[in-house]
Amino acid sequence: MKATTNRFTHWLRHSITARMLVVGFLFLILLIPLEFVKELIRERSQRKTEVTQEVNDKWGNEVTLSGPILKIPYNTYKEERIYNEQTKTFQTLTETLEQFAYVFPEALSINGTAQTKEKPLKRGIYEAVVFTTALDVSGQFPKITTALDIPSDDILWDKISLLINTSNLKGIRNAIEVMVADQTMDIAPKFTKDYLNTLQSDVLPKTLFENDTLLDFSFHMKVNGSQGLHFVPLGKTTKVSLESNWHSPSFTGRYLPLDGSREISQDGFKASWQVLQINREFEQVFYNNMPDLSPYAFGTELIVPVDDYAKSERTAKYGILVIGLTLLVFLLIQLASKIYIHPFQYVMIGLALVMFYTLLIAISEHSSFLKAYLIAGGAVLALITGYSRLILKGLKFPMLIAASLSALYGFIYVIIQLEDYALLVGSIGLFAILATIMFVSRKIDWVNES
Helix, strand or coil: CHHHHHHHHHHHHHHHHHHHHHHHHHHHHHHHHHHHHHHHHHHHHHHHHHHHHHHHHHHHCCCCEEEEEEEEEEEEEEEEEECCCCCEEEEEEEEEEEEEEEEEECCCEEEEEEEEEECCCCCCCCCCEEEEEEEEEEEECCCHHHCCCCCCEEEHHHHEEEEEEEEECCCCCCEEEECCCCCCEEEECCCCCCCCEEEEEECCCCCHCCCCCEEEEEEEEEEEECCCECCCCCCCEEEEEEEEEECEEEEEECCCCCCCCCEEEEEEEEEEEEEEEHHCCCEEEEEEECCCHHHHCCCEEEECCCCCHHHHHHHCHHHHHHHHHHHHHHHHHHHHCCCCCHHHHHHHHHHHHHHHHHHHHHCCCCCCCHHHHHHHHHHHHHHHHHHHHHHHHCHHHHHHHHHHHHHHHHHHHHHCCCCCCHHHHHHHHHHHHHHHHHHHHHHCCCCCCC
């Protein structure tokens, strides 16, 4: 029994296969704390999202503007035939019902500026990028009798009003006065069950419609917002010009800016849109109900370039590669130098590599990602190099390990900074690593198990 135990111990210490199996098993065990670290990164990222959303809710959320719209009441008639038992005849009763037509502008022009705050709003260690937008809206409504398929006598000319829909009533920072022809109209919130909140004017003067001509309108609107700024193209021709000091826009929605109108620099961006009625899938007039047209909106998101949590998460995805290659380097050194490395020492080295990601996310919350990467990488590199110096009893192999880890961390940092070429650079790098391992391990006697 004792001889069998001694043979197994000797095989475990000196057999290449046994050492590879042990290192492989330890590698799988080390993936467990690595997954815990990844979950920690996701939790911190989710916490940042929640805090940012709380700040945005108080300042003002995403801005979507839809309007102005003419709300025109009109009469419809419902006839019902009732049989009279006494006279043995039918009587026709006519009931008058009030319905609404919603007329969109013939032309709609919007000029806007979105200025972000010089210092983002902060809560704790988290920051939220917010903006204030100033919108100058103008255009013309069509002739009502031409736009509506309704007899003029059935239109309630003395009850026509104006609607403006916006997703962000909380963020409005000025009293909105709409100039309609030569009349100034105040507007106020109106509760509806629609997706967008609604502002409605007082009844427009009946005299505005006596000549039945095109009706000019204009208004100025100042809104606090966050995340994005979008517009619904209600005009038969809708033109939007937008300017901002934010350097990272993402143009979203149904329509992109006009070719040649986009100017993006570190000082901000400019963009222009033009949407024609033929470019959309809805008409200029709706009867009875106003549908939710927000899916047709277009505009821009004021995005934050890849944040530190996203970079940390991408870095952690390469943790398997870092741990696996580092353990492989130690295994090759063990096989080449005949120095015995205990499984416990492999575990300590692996845990030090896992600690890199914890340090990275903790430091990046209080500093730039580059500084956090350098500090975390430098700390882990110094720890593993010093530890390997004690294990391997010399400078040659510890220096090799330090150089390998430095190159690996540098390679990963380059990859996570890239977007379009990350796959190409990563594939070439992995091919080079594989070729290096094949070259270095060529002289190891894999057949001799003693």
